[in-house]
Amino acid sequence: MILNVGLRTDIVHHYHDWLFNRFEEGFVYARNPLFPYRINSYLLKPDKIDAVVFCSKNYAHALDRLPAITEHYRTFFFYTITAYDTDLEPAIPLKEESIRTLKTLSGLVGRNKLVWRYDPVLLTKKYTVEYHLGMFESLAAQISPYVSRCAFSFVEMFIKINQRIRDIIPLTKEDKLRLAEGMGKIAEKYDLPLQICCSEAGYEDFGIKKEGCLTLDGLGKANNCHFKTLPHKGNKAGCLCYESRDIGYYDSCPSECKYCNANRGIENVSVNFALHDPSSPLLIGKVRKGDMILQGVQNSIILHDGRQISLFD
Numbered sequence: 001m002i003l004n005v006g007l008r009t010d011i012v013h014h015y016h017d018w019l020f021n022r023f024e025e026g027f028v029y030a031r032n033p034l035f036p037y038r039i040n041s042y043l044l045k046p047d048k049i050d051a052v053v054f055c056s057k058n059y060a061h062a063l064d065r066l067p068a069i070t071e072h073y074r075t076f077f078f079y080t081i082t083a084y085d086t087d088l089e090p091a092i093p094l095k096e097e098s099i100r101t102l103k104t105l106s107g108l109v110g111r112n113k114l115v116w117r118y119d120p121v122l123l124t125k126k127y128t129v130e131y132h133l134g135m136f137e138s139l140a141a142q143i144s145p146y147v148s149r150c151a152f153s154f155v156e157m158f159i160k161i162n163q164r165i166r167d168i169i170p171l172t173k174e175d176k177l178r179l180a181e182g183m184g185k186i187a188e189k190y191d192l193p194l195q196i197c198c199s200e201a202g203y204e205d206f207g208i209k210k211e212g213c214l215t216l217d218g219l220g221k222a223n224n225c226h227f228k229t230l231p232h233k234g235n236k237a238g239c240l241c242y243e244s245r246d247i248g249y250y251d252s253c254p255s256e257c258k259y260c261n262a263n264r265g266i267e268n269v270s271v272n273f274a275l276h277d278p279s280s281p282l283l284i285g286k287v288r289k290g291d292m293i294l295q296g297v298q299n300s301i302i303l304h305d306g307r308q309i310s311l312f313d
Contacts, residue, residue, distance in 0.1 A: 001048065001245055001298040002219075006055030006078070007235060008033075008248030008262055010255055011283070013058040018278045020065050022247075029281040029293065030247045039287065040296035042245065046072050048298045050227070051219055053244055054078065055117070057092050057255065060101045063108065070109055074223040077109060078151075078213065080117040081143070083127060083135040088165065091255045099142050106146035113222045115213065116147045119197075120259055121179060122155035123169040133182040140190045148222070149193035151213045152183070155259055156198075164258040173201075180206045198238040212240035216301070226304040245296065249284040252276075 005011050011019050022028040023044050032038040042048070051074040059066075059079065069075065081098045082089065093101070106114050118139070121132060140150070154171055155161070162168060180196070184206030187194035195209040196202075202210045212234065216227035219242070233243045251268035253260065263269055275285040287293065 001042070001296075001300070002051050002053060002214075002242065003042070003044075003049050004053045004055070004244035004246040004248075006053075006248065007244070007246040008250050009253040009283070010056050010058070011248055012054055012056035012062050014254050014273075015276065015278075015283060016062045016065070018276070018280075018283060019062075020068060021278055022281070023069055025281075027281065028247050029287070030245070030296075031249065031282060031284075033250055037288075037291050039282070039291050039293045040245075041281075041293055042247070042296045042298060048300075049073055050300055050302050051076060051223065053214060053219075055080070057081070057089075058098065058101065059105050060093065060097070063101070063104055066105075066108060074219075074225065075109065075113060076214070076219055076222055077105065077114045078117050079105065079114060079147075080119060081139060082118060082120075083132055083139075087126075088258045089255065090257075092257070095139070099139075102143060103146050111146050112148050114147045116143050116150045117213075118150055118152040120153050120155040121171075122165070122259055123171060123175060124165060124167045125169070126167075129175060129178050129182070132179060133186065136183055137186045137189075140186055140192055144190040144192040147192075149195060150187065151195050151197055153196060153198050154179075156261060158261045160264070161259060161261075176201065177203075180208055184208050197240065198236070200238065210240075212242065214241040214244065216242050224305075225302060228301045228303050230301060247283065249282075252284050 026044050028042050028044055030040045052069060053076045055078040057080045079102050118136060154176060180203040184194060188207055195211055197213050212232050220227050232240055234241050235243060250262050251264055252272040253263055254269060254273055256266060272284045280286050
């Protein structure tokens with residue numbers, strides 16, 4: 001089983017104490033977003049978790065404690081650093097600070113386990129094609145020596161995004177081609193493998209791979225192991241990643257990034273954040289009367305492991 005820490009909310013950034021408490025206690029509960037009275041229980045033991053996948057915009061608060069996980073589990077990390085300022089990302093550190101944190105993280109886990117996400121790409125009067133290409137080159141020049149590759153995607157135009165970003169400009173086919181061509185040239189210049197995810201169109205002519213950000217082959221190479229050959233069902237429509245089990249909760253990320261479709265509104269986030277208890281097995285709230293706690297399926301998909309994974313002392 002692949003455990004995901006970061007699809008539904010940025011756990012590392014905002015709920016790191018809870019996360020490490022869960023690993024110390026050895027289990028976690030995750031409420032089913034479609035059937036809220038159903039709770040899946042997962043054992044957080046190295047022989048039950050094939051890999052822990054992290055995705056965050058700020059690892060700074062977790063760096064000192066990460067070895068408690070990386071020394072016992074196979075791991076993989078996605079670090080999102082975009083072109084945007086506080087107008088679109090109100091609670092994200094400045095780029096200079098994020099880059100310093102990324103470099104430290106790379107030193108801790110190794111660049112082969114770290115992917116930079118420049119995601120999502122959207123246009124406004126401020127964030128033009130030219131702005132993106134300039135910022136992407138500036139970031140690539142600093143980040144490329146510390147990561148294995150870069151993944152990006154074009155923004156999803158969900159129903160509320162026009163209300164949150166009043167001057168958003170829908171991407172045309174020509175816009176995407178200009179961005180892909182420019183980003184491809186920049187990535188080649190800095191010897192940075194570049195890929196796009198969740199895209200119907202392909203941009204292989206610009207040196208951009210179309211594949212899942214999280215694949216069993218890539219995860220295996222990063223962790224010196226081999227996984228079974230299994231289909232990649234993805235986590236949503238158009239996704240080519242291998243499916244993972246997320247322990248987060250929608251409508252709970254205080255980062256309040258304007259383009260995020262995991263939060264329906266600031267009111268929901270405020271309510272849920274107030275219900276968070278770092279000692280609870282659930283990220284948000286506690287077990288309620290009528291809840292069903294079910295043991296989640298945790299079948300291993302490891303075929304061969306090149307290293308020994310030890311249990312906590």
